[in-house]
Amino acid sequence: MSTAALDRQIRPIYDALDTGSNKSAIVACNKLLKKHPKNELVKALKALALVRSQKVEESLVLCDEVLEEKPTSDAVLTAMMHVLRGLGRHNDMVTMFEEAYKQQPTNEELGVQTFFANVRANHWKSAQQIATRMHKQFQEDRYLYWSVISSVLQAKDASTPKTMRTILYKLAHRMITSSPTPPYLNADRFHLHLSILSELELFDEARKLLDSEVGRNICATSLSCNEVRRELWKRQGLVREEGERAEKLIKEKGDRNWLEFLAVLDATFDCLVISPTDVAPTTLEDAKKECATRVQETRVLFTRVAEEDGSKDRSGLLALLELEKRARDHGVSEEPTRLVDLMERYFNEIGDKVCCFEDLKPYTLLGSDEHCRWIAFLERVPSMFSSIDGLRRFINAYKFLRHSLTSSEITADTESARVALYAKKYMEALPLGSDLPTTELQPADDLVLLAGNTFISLWKLTEDDNNLFKAASLLEFALTKSKQSFLVRLMLIRVYRLLGAPSLALEHYRAMHVKQVQHDTLSHLILSRASTFSLAAMGDLTLATECLESTQIYLSNSQETGDFVVRAFTGEKYSQIPQFILFEDRLENSLQRDTVKVEHLRMRLTHEPITSDIIDMELIELKFIFDRTHHDNRDFDILPSYQPRISPNLNELTLLLGRPEGHGWLSTFLQVYIRAFQQSSDLDDTVEEKLLIGDRPKQTADYDRHLSLRERLCEQNEEYLKTLTSDELAFVHYARALADWLEPYHDYTRPPPAAVLAEAAKQTELKTGHPLKGIDIPPNGASHGQKKDEEPPAVRDPPELVVKHFEKLKMRFEEVQSKSPVDVLHVATLAQEAYLLFIIESLRFKPASVVKVNKLGGLVSSFKCIRTGAISVLKEISSELIKRADFEGTSEGPKCFIGLEELDPDFVLGLSKKVIDARKKVFEGVGKGLGRITATYAS
Amino acid sequence: MSVLRPFKASDMFKFNNINLDIWTETYGIGFYLSYLSRWPDLCCVQEAPTGRMMGYVLGKAEGSNAEWHGHVTALTVAPEYRRLSLARRMMALLEMVSDEIYKGFFVDLFVRCTNTVAIDMYEGLGYSVYRRVREYYGSLGIGKGGRDEEDAFDMRKPLSRDPNRRSVRPNGREMIVSAHDV
């Protein structure tokens, strides 16, 4: 067949792939392969279709075949690039392109692709070498710059030793100065050049660039170049020069960037910044005098700005405040009343803007006389308001007053009085916004948020859930008036979770339309410790699905962000490349991502049958996670906290179970599950290495490399354990005791790696028709029941911590009955989890043959006791929960909630019913789920 | 009082107080990265001294010949920081870069016909309606808004390269085009 004819037959395969019809693509490939069994392109396309239909093993076979041929054709390379990305094999991709480029060293496009393959795999050193070679050969400037930034990126890479960094920057510097074209051809090249000079502290050279006409122009129009310039001057200690420059901009150009004001402020106090050791007291006095003069001058400047701008721009006024504060801190202020004067002035001018509170907050730590004066001033702000501006002033005054409360002023009585006042004022203020379109936020919303904060504080003081309910009813009412207020929703989410009504929290979360990257920063609202509320055990996968949906973003990140790094190279946007890489890393290694992963695992185990497949898969994933350094991207600042300065903030007050979830929580739960899975699994490291398909992710975690994984799993970090609830801590101790006890029996019984591999190879061959590559099956195919040379370890009685665990849980369950529904559910779900962990740990010893061959009859009979005890406790908890569900809302049940007088009683009653129904649902669901688990794992 | 600085990829972790507002859309990460990988100088952020994000603008440069221009893709300020001239400052920067670096003839943008706050603001900044674009936006999903909600005004402001103001016209509100013509 002619190539044209073959091309014609290949086109439909591409079409099928483009439209996602992978099946028909495979069929078409098979047909063509019959006639052209050696055609690389068809093989590559088939491999692609297979990857996309999740037939990974089959794809691997073809993939390896094509790679062995060392392809060079553009079409094959492109197809293979997608295959290898689908398989997560970036290292193979690098090799493939490097081989091709070696064969066709004059092919520039291949050079570029090879460079990008290294970029995607973060192989900066090879990337740099390739770019250098390409620059020599093709004489294009941008290759030189690629090589420069590759060195910079290598220097920035966490795996590069510190001592290497300067050397790499020096290399980058040597290369960039060898460029035949001047650096200021475009802002991004200039930026790169400057950052290298800054890193190497080559100030004179930087100065030359910056002082040139072009250099100055670039900094005037490019914020990012100007940022590096600022950094450079700071490093060089040119504080005064920077101040003068900034002053000119403020005066002559009307620049109001706060950074310029900060520069002027820094310069004003620069004469005091001398190391105190080498200065005699007299010179210090002189310095202070000089400083005082400078403060005067700066005050003149800022005063003029403030007068010019009026309330149009708050920079001048705020700069005056900052000036006074710093003058006080340095002991050069001569006017004791000036700070409060300025605060009052600021309030008078800017008090009608929402941000006034945030702006002035840093200045409100005052001496007692000033404090009294400030409070008196705030109390005089009229509480009658006829305009929205007046209302905002009033709200700001309330926020400051609340913020400055002292501990003696925060009692149940005073907080009750306050909350009544906030609610009353809210109702009075509502009409002011009644004409606004429904898309607008209501100006009175902040009063409700103040009230909500206060109810929560009252709840902490009294432990009476009714305060939470009151908060909910007022907030729900506010939402009917201000439909788009996400701040009200955020508070409701926290309140409903505390009330044990997770389904209502979820409704509000969904109404906020959290999407894309927001999943990473906000899903904690609904998913932190979500297994407490999970109904997965009885088949309701709502929360489990929410977990999966929130993790889509990580997939997008791994699929897309690399492309944009490549695009930034193509477009020579060097300033962006390090930032994109940082962003990719923060998402890839997100704390929330892996916290949700663990939470989802906990739900999954209640829902799916526990088998060695699940255990093996999860084990590998969890181990990767355990080797990561995590970034905490969660957004807690979004919660509208209007709590007194001396109190915990809203986030801290409303954490589920009162404990934060973070690195410690994640690490501890990873230890528990990895240890249990590792014991239960037949995979050891050598087997895992052979079975692994994609590249091994980088180990970025910071730990002592001398420690073995087992040692790391057994490490106890007291700080971490402190972040757990007492019930979680008991669970962790139990898990540890269980694992310590069973470890020798697992180790003894686990089949040798060769046997495990042989079994895996057999399975693969059955599935794909091809043997597993690189594995020789031993002739006699070692089996599970093989005889061992050593005697089995002596059977020991189970440790106290294990035996007594479920009994203790029963007592604990009774104890928390009087507490919040969340506590009840927490104990119940942890009891369930403890039992499932036991199932995981004992799975290996289920087959009678295993027990017999390994002489573990004694061990297994102690299992029976534990199981019987556990099941009886779980059953009891289950029926208690179901009873409690029935009880909720009946006349003997907990009293109906009491809402606020101001609200329509029907509205309150309706909401009370909703909360009770939501609680009923979760009690019943968790109760029945537990029942199911006891039935599934009855023996 | 705010810090004006370049938009950085990791600002996506911080923009919730701005993006949870219904007038502001949150796109896939590729959207932001594609702007940053091509027009980083047309993307900037206003930040409070506390580090909290207050608002941002994302723009691009496009068109050919006399249609070469700067475009405002997204301009937004968090509700609590409105009416502090932040939008005005960010627009000034975008116009300056469109003029001096990209040498465009004008700056343009699309805005929902219902978004009167924004339209008034743009008019105050020297923009005028060039044409009305049918069904440019999807529904906001918040009830009646009808045609005005889904239609957009294409608004323009000439830059120094267009001293004769050829890129604008007086009766733009009556010039109606459909979405695939733009």
Ligand SMILES: CC(C)(COP(=O)(O)OP(=O)(O)OC[C@H]1O[C@@H](n2cnc3c(N)ncnc32)[C@H](O)[C@@H]1OP(=O)(O)O)[C@@H](O)C(=O)NCCC(=O)NCCS
């Ligand atoms: C439109 C928006 C960006 C304005 O931001 P802003 O920082 O508040 O605007 P500025 O303070 O710079 O206002 C500049 C001028 O616009 C006008 N303006 C802005 N908001 C106004 C309002 N709510 N009512 C009346 N005039 C208004 C005023 O003339 C103002 O000058 P002034 O304060 O000196 O009177 C902001 O409201 C917003 O983010 N809205 C949601 C997103 C959006 O609609 N973006 C535009 C889509 S194309």
